[in-house]
Amino acid sequence: MSRSDFYKYHYQVDPKAGGFRLPADLNGGKGWRPKELGLIKYGLPERIWKGMPVPLKDAMAAVPFVDAPRFYDKLETSQ
Amino acid sequence: MRVKPWVAFRTDLPDDQVENEQDIVVFGGRNVAVAIGEILARLGCEVEEPKPAGENGWEFAVKYKERHRFWCQVNSTSHPVFRLLFENMTFRSRAAPNAAAYAELALKLDAALKKSSLFHDVCWWSLKEGPPDDEIELAEAKKRARKDRSGPISAAGKEGGRPAWGCLALALYVTLSGVAAPLLFFVGIAGDTLGATLFGSAFLIVVGLLGFFRALDEPVEH
Numbered sequence: 001m002s003r004s005d006f007y008k009y010h011y012q013v014d015p016k017a018g019g020f021r022l023p024a025d026l027n028g029g030k031g032w033r034p035k036e037l038g039l040i041k042y043g044l045p046e047r048i049w050k051g052m053p054v055p056l057k058d059a060m061a062a063v064p065f066v067d068a069p070r071f072y073d074k075l076e077t078s079q
Numbered sequence: 080m081r082v083k084p085w086v087a088f089r090t091d092l093p094d095d096q097v098e099n100e101q102d103i104v105v106f107g108g109r110n111v112a113v114a115i116g117e118i119l120a121r122l123g124c125e126v127e128e129p130k131p132a133g134e135n136g137w138e139f140a141v142k143y144k145e146r147h148r149f150w151c152q153v154n155s156t157s158h159p160v161f162r163l164l165f166e167n168m169t170f171r172s173r174a175a176p177n178a179a180a181y182a183e184l185a186l187k188l189d190a191a192l193k194k195s196s197l198f199h200d201v202c203w204w205s206l207k208e209g210p211p212d213d214e215i216e217l218a219e220a221k222k223r224a225r226k227d228r229s230g231p232i233s234a235a236g237k238e239g240g241r242p243a244w245g246c247l248a249l250a251l252y253v254t255l256s257g258v259a260a261p262l263l264f265f266v267g268i269a270g271d272t273l274g275a276t277l278f279g280s281a282f283l284i285v286v287g288l289l290g291f292f293r294a295l296d297e298p299v300e301h
Contacts, residue, residue: 016152018212019156021106023102030156031157035212
């Protein structure tokens with residue numbers, strides 16, 4: 001992910017993020033400005049979904065497929 | 080009273096950002112964070128050393144009157160305009176004594192920043208508005224500033240807001256479900272065991288009441 005893509009992502013998922021610093025020789029020393037790019041922050045549902053790490057999404061997706069009774073049976077027999 | 084958590088200002092402190100040929104090595108703003116920390120210390124706070132927070136600048140924790148905790152983050156888009164995010168981190172931050180301490184310290188900080196020779200054009204912004212990015216935006220905002228812009232207390236405070244109706248309705252539904260569960264158990268309509276029903280009921284009532292307080296404490300801005 002490039003610095004620009006990361007700043008875009010950070011700005012959109014973090015409700016408290018504004019513009020960020022850039023090295024002085026970039027963008028005329030004005031820093032990275034979301035307003036110049038016309039970026040809009042995500043709403044709450046999109047923020048939760050897009051801000052969630054992929055492993056957590058994977059774990060949530062796996063929950064309906066977990067055979068809970070068999071899992072607990074195995075747990076009990078192992079004890 | 081509702082405190083606006085963002086403070087934007089221009090500073091006379093030098094730019095302390097460290098860069099190599101390709102990238103930023105240390106983000107600027109440590110000197111600003113230290114200067115603000117010193118101001119807060121003079122206001123009677125216990126202030127931690129600023130810690131780097133990557134592209135978010137520098138952050139430090141503040142303790143006021145033993146039990147009130149605050150968090151400050153100093154960052155910038157371009158020197159010399161900086162932003163300070165000054166947030167109340169006290170447990171039950173919206174409870175009256177905690178909110179009053181937040182407002183008190185914000186007012187003191189506002190006066191100290193405006194008095195300091197290092198900071199200029201001090202303006203406070205709500206979370207929704209967000210702070211300005213550069214000198215031009217800051218100057219424009221200052222020009223068209225309403226009377227309440229330069230202070231930390233929002234005019235549309237608790238009196239000016241409205242309750243979060245959706246949250247309130249959900250809290251009411253959850254609380255009433257918690258009350259109804261044991262009644263339905265005793266009538267014989269629902270529930271397996273008395274223990275499980277009472278546990279579920281207590282859980283729903285606690286969650287519902289927390290939701291109630293949250294919805295009433297946090298009025299939605301117009």
